[in-house]
Amino acid sequence: MAVRSTAHTRAAEMAPEELASLTELLRHRQFPGRHLEIGTAAGGTLCEMLRCFPAGRTPPFVVVDTMRYFPDQLEIVRGNLRDHCLDPAAVDFRIATSDTAFQQAEAARESYDFMLIDGAHKIRYVMQDLRWTRLLAVGGRVCFHDYAPRCPGVVRAVDHFLAGRMNYRRETLAGSLLVLEKTAASATPEVGWTDLLWANLWSPWLQLQASLSKRLK
Ligand SMILES: C[S@@+](CC[C@H](N)C(=O)[O-])C[C@H]1O[C@@H](n2cnc3c(N)ncnc32)[C@H](O)[C@@H]1O
Numbered sequence: 001m002a003v004r005s006t007a008h009t010r011a012a013e014m015a016p017e018e019l020a021s022l023t024e025l026l027r028h029r030q031f032p033g034r035h036l037e038i039g040t041a042a043g044g045t046l047c048e049m050l051r052c053f054p055a056g057r058t059p060p061f062v063v064v065d066t067m068r069y070f071p072d073q074l075e076i077v078r079g080n081l082r083d084h085c086l087d088p089a090a091v092d093f094r095i096a097t098s099d100t101a102f103q104q105a106e107a108a109r110e111s112y113d114f115m116l117i118d119g120a121h122k123i124r125y126v127m128q129d130l131r132w133t134r135l136l137a138v139g140g141r142v143c144f145h146d147y148a149p150r151c152p153g154v155v156r157a158v159d160h161f162l163a164g165r166m167n168y169r170r171e172t173l174a175g176s177l178l179v180l181e182k183t184a185a186s187a188t189p190e191v192g193w194t195d196l197l198w199a200n201l202w203s204p205w206l207q208l209q210a211s212l213s214k215r216l217k
Pocket residue numbers: 011012013014038039040041042043044045046064065066067068069096097098099118119120125
């Protein structure tokens with residue numbers, strides 16, 4: 001399998017307008033609480049996010065990634081941070097699936113002000129990632145990358161989530177970067193077993209569609 005180009009370029013896997021929207025949000029809000037990135041690739045976007053804060057006032061950053069995207073992924077991310085004069089030791093890397101890391105974060109009663117969800121894009125994984133919103137503070141923001149027709153798993157999972165939760169407001173959509181605000185506390189957990197089941201049932205159908213459209217190209 002070919003190694004992804006970002007392993008070499010170490011650039012953000014986001015379009016310039018998406019990055020601009022993300023960094024404008026972080027610069028403007030200066031949230032003091034934990035920030036989360038699910039899926040970091042080479043850490044290109046992570047570097048851009050960390051650079052939104054004045055020296056010495058960077059909030060805690062947690063990165064969840066299985067680190068199997070390309071060989072030596074974690075070392076490449078750390079090197080990328082160092083090359084941007086950022087301290088890798090200041091980032092809390094959790095080398096795990098989003099599913100496992102969520103269970104640990106929930107058990108530890110962690111709270112977050114900001115989340116960027118950009119891990120696996122299949123519907124069942126996006127629905128699992130959406131459980132993290134349970135840990136999002138009121139007034140916090142959750143961003144989804146690849147909210148676009150080319151990634152139906154992301155669109156369907158997020159739309160399903162939004163349809164049932166009135167306490168989340170669409171703030172902006174720049175390119176494929178969707179930003180939601182949590183406007184009030186949730187009375188029940190954001191994502192329950194029925195939502196996970198719903199996503200698991202959709203999953204094979206979306207996979208079949210994806211493989212058919214690849215063959216027909
Ligand atoms: C699209 S890339 C992230 C791009 C990055 N956010 C950026 O803007 O440059 C997806 C990342 O998600 C990670 N990933 C995939 N499945 C995952 C899972 N189940 N849990 C955690 N991370 C996962 C991959 O290892 C990869 O680093």
